[in-house]
Amino acid sequence: MVVLKDETASIRSSDDIVRVRRIVREWAVSLGFSLVDQTKVVTAASELARNVIDYGGGGDFRIEALNNDARRGLRLTFSDEGPGIVDLEQAMKDGFTTGGGLGLGLGGAKRLVNEFMIDSKPGRGTTVVVVRWKNL
């Protein structure tokens, strides 16, 4: 698998969420994603970027264009050094947040992408990596 190009950005405020959306949109368009696929991956990015701010206290974003055997895709990495997630399984469940859990963020975002990986330990921060392939 080859990484064609990458870009990073920091996520500190809600303005950065808009910026992340714009970057992901541009890249998705240039990779030739269908409109629905674009919408899905940009929305997933929005959810994950928001989590970085709401629960991570700010963090970083990286986007990479992938080429795997003639299949093109986007890999997004969201990382923060916040408090981490105590109960990962619970966090992945859907449900409106009452101020406690992570609401729709993770579970929903997972359904919008093809690959979803999360690494989080209390006290060690959280890293979420997602991949959306073109035409999959």
Add this chain to the structure above:
Amino acid sequence: MERIPILKMGRFLLVTIQVDMHDRLAMTLQEDLTDRIVKDHAHGVLLDISSLEIVDSFIGRMIGHIAGVSRVLDAKTVVVGMRPAVAITLVELGMTLDGVSTALNVDTGMAMLSASLEEREQLNGGSQR
């Protein structure tokens, strides 16, 4: 500070969201709208999202919030113009927007608001605010 314009159309308020909203803007909109519903004795709110290419859970919650607040203030909210790609994504996200009425476009949305207003007036014996 930029704000999203709220237009008065008869007894309803029309809000057209045309920008990729950041959080502050969304908060301001909710506040402005609440004020205006009371000030203008509005009976309904038409929320036009036909320009929105992305509706994430935050915006979704905002929409639900607006619908909730207006209901308490005896106004009905109708969301119009949701794009297919957005609808498909919201379904995948798991957002059902329960309690939010939707219509395809401003025309049908207006018709819906008018019909609902008529219904309510009949119930109230034709009284006006």
Add this chain to the structure above:
Amino acid sequence: MTEQHSKVAQLLRKHERDILQQWLSYQISATTMRADLIKESDLREQSRRFLQLLTEVVQQNGDDENAGSWRSVKDMLAEVSRSRVAQGFSPSETATFVFSLKQPMFDMLRREVRDVEELGREIWMTTSLLDKLGLYTTEAYLQSRESIIARQQQELMELSTPVVQLWDNIVALPLIGTLDSERTQVVMENLLEKVVETGASIAIIDITGVPTVDTLVAQHLLKTVAAARLMGADCIISGIRPQIAQTIVHLGINLADIITKATLADAFAIALQRTGAKVTRLSGKE
């Protein structure tokens, strides 16, 4: 190695006409010959060219299978494969083009090479070479077939999923054929776009022409209905045949709040009612 190769090359050049003649007669008399699909003159031409290119490959003792002479013979075989696919040959019939050359080559080698060990080597090399090329032909054939199938699938998808407007505010999507996950998604997106275009408040999805519905397809259908609702339109699913109804219940799929009707006609009637339209019969007199 070089010596051996050039020997075969030499022999090929010397006996080209004979080998070609023999090879052709083998091909024509073989059970895989499809005289109905290809003219003898075309076959002759193809065989002649192949022999020529083969001689060059052997001559140059090319080990690099991507270099010049190999490239030429491979390209030629790819072309032959493509045309055979289009003409309706089977993969074996196509590969026989190359494999049938073995017999005349072996015959020639047996006549010309005296030394037993050398003969063994030459036959082995020839057979390896022709095996490689024969297999390449089959691969090229498969690739050609696959791209034709992909194109046909695309066309079929486009043809079989039209969205029709039945009346003001009412559109219908008559689905025909087996639905796979990919096609269903495309079709559903199409439906939603049409709903926006026509401003329809009711979309009827008719699945009379769908033989089976599995969980994945059912999920897509349900998601489409949910999406349409979010947009402000309602869906009615019609044409659910008994078997499909059983499958749906068996799979535990919940159609709770979706209107379902047995026929498209019933669905249309309901749709008219809900959109405030009515169909009346004119009186008998003109």
